Amino acid sequence: MTGESESKKQTIDDRRLQVEQLLQKYPVEIGLGVLLPVNAVNQLLTMSQREMRKLTAEECGEASVILNQAATYIQLEMNRIHADLKWCNEYIDWLIADKITQYGTKYTPFEYRRLLAIRDNDVAMKLQVIINNAQLRVKLLEYMPNQLKGTSMSFSDLQQTKRSQRA
Secondary structure, X not given: OOOOOHHHHHHHXXXXXXXXXXXXXXXXXXXXXXXXXXXXXXXXXXOOHHHHHHOOHHHHHHHHHHHHHHHHHHHHHHHHHHHHHHHHXXXXXXXXXXXXXXXXXXXXXXHHHHHHHHHOOHHHHHHHHHHHHHHHHHHHHOOHHHXXXXXXXXXXXXXXXXXXXXX
């Protein structure tokens, strides 16, 4: 294999760490340091119909806000993963740019030549594994923000119903 030396592997780990730290700090720096209230979200999503009937209008409003916070948190996490994916793909392209023409013929699809070039470079392979795992995480989270916002709206509607029943 024409991979990188051990010192350059360490360099890629250092670079990945720098990118990861940047992606973690940036939302906090611009005021979006949202934390996921895991226990509260879990409790709300598994609440029975009977428990929902017992909620006050104020509790329904709080539930709506908590679920919106969770949706925002998940969307921020997905955005962070997408930024990481973009960095990894661009770094792979930089690593294999001078070698990609060595694979296949002019009739070989670019994506296939790209995969062959990645396979022959240890650092690019490592980054490709990171990309594959990140894409799976994004797929798992893909519709969650919308689902949580929908559930949040249901709690908001329930809040309105309870308020109008009091009046």
